Amino acid sequence: MYIERGIIRSFDPGTWQASVELAGAHTALLSGVPVAADLASDLLAPGTRVWLCLSEEGNPADAAVLVPYGTAPAAWVTSRLWKPALASASRTSAVTCSATAYEAVPGLSVSLTLEAAGSVLLLAAACGYLVSPGITYALAFFHHDGHEATELVPGEEIGGTGASAGESVTLCALALQSGVPAGTHTFVLKHRVSAGSAVLGRGRIVALAMGG
Structure with a gap:
């Protein structure tokens, strides 16, 4: 397993999976990447930069979107598992x-x-x-x-x-x-x-x- 940067291109709340473009590789689009259960959908808008955990085999189903980075979310955005x-x-x-x-x-x-x-x-x-x-x-x-x-x-x-x-x-x-x-x-x-x-x-x- 290793950590890589990516950009959210789309997110499906029904399956809680995302399509993610690997940073620096515009043709490398991973589809069906599972998203960490505690991330609110507000944090997964297209264009959001995220950290990914990838498997050595490169199977998107074995990867995971871990957390966004680069920009602080709005004050009201919080966990999917707990909204105050x-x-x-x-x-x-x-x-x-x-x-x-x-x-x-x-x-x-x-x-x-x-x-x-x-x-x-x-x-x-x-x-x-x-x-x-x-x-x-x-x-x-x-x-x-x-x-x-x-x-x-x-x-x-x-x-x-x-x-x-x-x-x-x-x-x-x-x-x-x-x-x-x-x-x-x-x-x-x-x-x-x-x-x-x-x-x-x-x-x-x-x-x-x-x-x-």
Whole structure:
């Protein structure tokens, strides 16, 4: 095996193969060269200069397009296996919670699309106050869509038997779900109280898709 430079002349996303002209040899066109699985199609436009791995026998099917070189790609171009996805939602008006089982916080849900299986990191920040004394107020993320309806841990709780009526509360929640399949997924922030009621004054959630 050896490394050679080439120029992409065409790329077929259906087969994930390219036709590549060897650098300095305008008549040497290799067809059906496999392309590294992690290269995004944005990086394989005709005219792109690439490094190739070639076999000693010269069979294009045994070669591989490894990586482009010479020009930095646009900032938004990244791996075929992971394209970053980010979604956020916020709520600025108060909502009262008196449910002892988790219920959705209106307006605090997000949907995002993963092009390939990966992980989703979820963050929440909220503030409000306890209406009733001696209660616990809790927040948790749920992966809630056609794929599944799962509570993601850890959640976040505040208050307790020593909490006072009217006590201000601030909560930050973080959850990570791995093994999320490709597709569009919805994540919902839910809240509950142990008894009585509490008010969420405002909040914000962010979901970030990550590779792996």
